[in-house]
Amino acid sequence: MKQFISVKDVADINSLVKKALDFKAAPFAHKTLGANKRIGLLFLNPSLRTRLSTQVASQNLGMEPIVFNVDKEGWALEFMEGAIMNGTTVEHIKDAAPILGNYFDILCIRTFPSLQDKSVDYSEHIIHQFIKYAGIPVVSLESATLHPLQSLTDIITIQESISQNAHLKNKKPKIVLTWAPHIKPIPQCVANSFSEWVNAWGEANFVITHPEGYALAEAYTKGATITHNQDEALKDADFVYVKNWSSYEDYGKVVCTDANWMLTNEKLAVSNNAKVMHCLPVRRNVELSDEILDGRNSLVTKEAANRVWAAQAVLSEILMATNK
């Protein structure tokens, strides 16, 4: 693996999941793979899980992680080609990224979308410029449209849960991605990415449910059943992935705040005793009810814990490719 910015960088999802679960069983099995290597973790936006799990994963592989909160501690970066930099930006990505490429062996970036301009966000121009100018492997810690480390974690968590629950074995699981209410515009990244990975994995009956106006880009959802009827979608579900996202069509807008879309135990009664997932952070009793988050069907803590093994599997693949 030369980079990790989407599922397209993965040759075989199941073998990457196996690798992650092997690391979960033996975290230090390859503790010298990254010896004398340095990994830069650049954050243009906040994070708890991604930041810490990637640091732990890199240290388990013997790498030295260095975290740089670009948004708070760095010079304001310019990404526009030919920009006349007489405004607020201080340093062009063309100047900054090659230096990072010299300091580090792997560069990881978190960069959220503006939610102002769909074509700019969906061109992924920020992470692509880091790739273009840094000259070293780049790993997405969530970009404008995708969150692949989260989605890999989600597939790991689903597979792990299937292996631990007799009633889920020997059947194609029904996985439902449901929109949830939120008080502010949230990127489509997690929902796009989850859809892309579940479709690429190809081992589930995949249903997406959301209110009108929240259709995701077809590039990610093609192959899934899409419905505006949440109750119908939840019938016989084995896994329910809860997430808010802002409108893709009316880009970045909140076009519905209907609190009835929040998942409750009453709604889940029609499911197949579904396990409930969320990437976190979650706004309790807005996106997802206390009764579900604190209930026995919630996978959210296991899911967040699995972020380490997803990151470790990806970093080990990159190290093996670059150590050749």
Ligand code: CP
């Ligand atoms: N799920 C996730 O990416 O969490 P953080 O934003 O805290 O990293």
